[in-house]
Amino acid sequence: xxxxxxxxxxxxxxxxxxxxxxxxxxxxxxxxxxxxxxxxxxxxxxxxxxxxxxxxxxxxxxxxxxxxxxxxxxxxxxxxxxxxxxxxxxxxxxxxxxxxxxxxxxxxxxxxxxxxxxxxxxxxxxxxxxxxxxxxxxxxxxxxxxxxxxxxxxxxxxxxxxxxxxxxxxxxxxxxxxxxxxxxxxxxxxxxxxxxxxxxxxxxxxxxxxxxxxxxxxxxxxxxxxxxxxxxxxxxxxxxxxxxxxxxxxxxxxxxxxxxxxxxxxxxxxxxxxxxxxxxxxxxxxxxxxxxxxxxxxxxxxxxxxxxxxxxxxxxxxxxxxxxxxxxxxxxxxxxxxxxxxxxxxxxxxxxxxxxxxxxxxxxxxxxxxxxxxxxxxxxxxxxxxxxxxxxxxxxxxxxxxxxxxxxxxxxxxxxxxxx
Amino acid sequence: xxxxxxxxxxxxxxxxxxxxxxxxxxxxxxxxxxxxxxxxxxxxxxxxxxxxxxxxxxxxxxxxxxxxxxxxxxxxxxxxxxxxxxxxxxxxxxxxxxxxxxxxxxxxxxxxxxxxxxxxxxxxxxxxxxxxxxxxxxx
Numbered sequence: 001x002x003x004x005x006x007x008x009x010x011x012x013x014x015x016x017x018x019x020x021x022x023x024x025x026x027x028x029x030x031x032x033x034x035x036x037x038x039x040x041x042x043x044x045x046x047x048x049x050x051x052x053x054x055x056x057x058x059x060x061x062x063x064x065x066x067x068x069x070x071x072x073x074x075x076x077x078x079x080x081x082x083x084x085x086x087x088x089x090x091x092x093x094x095x096x097x098x099x100x101x102x103x104x105x106x107x108x109x110x111x112x113x114x115x116x117x118x119x120x121x122x123x124x125x126x127x128x129x130x131x132x133x134x135x136x137x138x139x140x141x142x143x144x145x146x147x148x149x150x151x152x153x154x155x156x157x158x159x160x161x162x163x164x165x166x167x168x169x170x171x172x173x174x175x176x177x178x179x180x181x182x183x184x185x186x187x188x189x190x191x192x193x194x195x196x197x198x199x200x201x202x203x204x205x206x207x208x209x210x211x212x213x214x215x216x217x218x219x220x221x222x223x224x225x226x227x228x229x230x231x232x233x234x235x236x237x238x239x240x241x242x243x244x245x246x247x248x249x250x251x252x253x254x255x256x257x258x259x260x261x262x263x264x265x266x267x268x269x270x271x272x273x274x275x276x277x278x279x280x281x282x283x284x285x286x287x288x289x290x291x292x293x294x295x296x297x298x299x300x301x302x303x304x305x306x307x308x309x310x311x312x313x314x315x316x317x318x319x320x321x322x323x324x325x326x327x328x329x330x331x332x333x334x335x336x337x338x339x340x341x342x343x344x345x346x347x348x349x350x351x352x353x354x355x356x357x358x359x360x361x362x363x364x365x366x367x368x369x370x371x372x373x374x375x376x377x378x379x380x381x382x383x384x385x386x387x388x389x390x391x392x393x394x395x396x397x398x399x400x401x402x403x404x405x406x407x408x409x410x411x412x413x414x415x416x417x418x419x420x
Numbered sequence: 421x422x423x424x425x426x427x428x429x430x431x432x433x434x435x436x437x438x439x440x441x442x443x444x445x446x447x448x449x450x451x452x453x454x455x456x457x458x459x460x461x462x463x464x465x466x467x468x469x470x471x472x473x474x475x476x477x478x479x480x481x482x483x484x485x486x487x488x489x490x491x492x493x494x495x496x497x498x499x500x501x502x503x504x505x506x507x508x509x510x511x512x513x514x515x516x517x518x519x520x521x522x523x524x525x526x527x528x529x530x531x532x533x534x535x536x537x538x539x540x541x542x543x544x545x546x547x548x549x550x551x552x553x554x555x556x557x558x559x
Contacts, residue, residue: 041432050434054441183423186432331424345428352431363441367448375450 074247082132088342094118095338143247149175153209177325182288291340468559475508521556
């Protein structure tokens, strides 16, 4: 067989340059072209998730804001929650095309008309309750019922947070129905059968009083203490036994308790993240369940509203306020959702406001520090370069000839090289 | 199926938040001070761009980014340093050979002229009324 000698044909500079350039052009053509993403609002990351992400990349935790939010919602001296509830009632009435004063009942009302009715109703109801405080005495019970909705169990004992079996049954049923009804994230696409599965699982967990949450990619089983009442009676690590404790403090203590439970199961680092993650779960549950929690205390509110209306214009709570199960069974009915949606969004708005102000404040500080530091470093580098130059050339003029410059520079090494 | 109770569209402002924070970032950057004529004239003494000096400056700061300097273990050439040298050479070459500098002067530059006629010498002082363009070379 003849010998085949490979041909050694090196390329000239220009030949090599051209082939390299063609190669790189082909590679660049293969890059995906830059497209401006025009994502519809409802498909973008939700404001809540985005703010948490911003705080996370700044190395901040939202705990302080969640504390402030809980304190505001459960403030026994304030009427923040009451005002939001009254506004939600006004919205639910307006959603059905009813304006309370002057009375209008327009079942074919347009979206714009409904918006006007809602605004008018809010102002009217606000005037009826100048110092709305109808939830003042039940805020601790609201906090207890919230924990019942989160943790169960169905079986009531003398030490349960709520000792009324009928109320606990109602709360747990609504907790199960509330699964998948609300989300602080945008449009989570969950199949119907997945929601049904989640509801069945949640029902089982709540019945037992052992709820499983996914914390730091691990499933953690959380259970209320045997005698959970101490959380609301000044017990715990942060309070002295004799001092009165606010509902918000109790909930914050509950977060700590959950963190401790996670710590028993996991290591220290997971315990911390577990506590933080549970805080977010608690806030999400609060927003989802608040409409159900306040419903038992609304009859008196409706009585007061009706007392100022003609008998034919009076409104009935059952026609405007619906629980989570009624909404879950008829999810397309906007009238049934109006009260819960209004209250959920009103509280979410306030939470977002707190988070946004906190994020902006810290971001401004970070930006100011960043620019101050980079400017200072830049200046320092410039000075060091100038100093180096000065050290080498001393008083030598810039236009001194090259030999003189070399000689002067070399003199800086004289300690080693000796006199040159 | 998405959530039955949706977040109010008025509360969907994640894009606006990003825009606002970018605005804050832009507003807070350090503004470069305007150079005096004297400082601009002093730039004549600058040595000009050097790809080698630039590459050396960049590679000297590799430790800040936890990148090793010099040959790697076993004497392998440090590809990062070679890449920085190539990039510096090409950028400096492009600036020095391809970059175009267009200059425009503001109107209002003082001008004076002198001449004479039968009546004697004439001195006139005025100002340019239109902007003027010029060219330059980046070195």
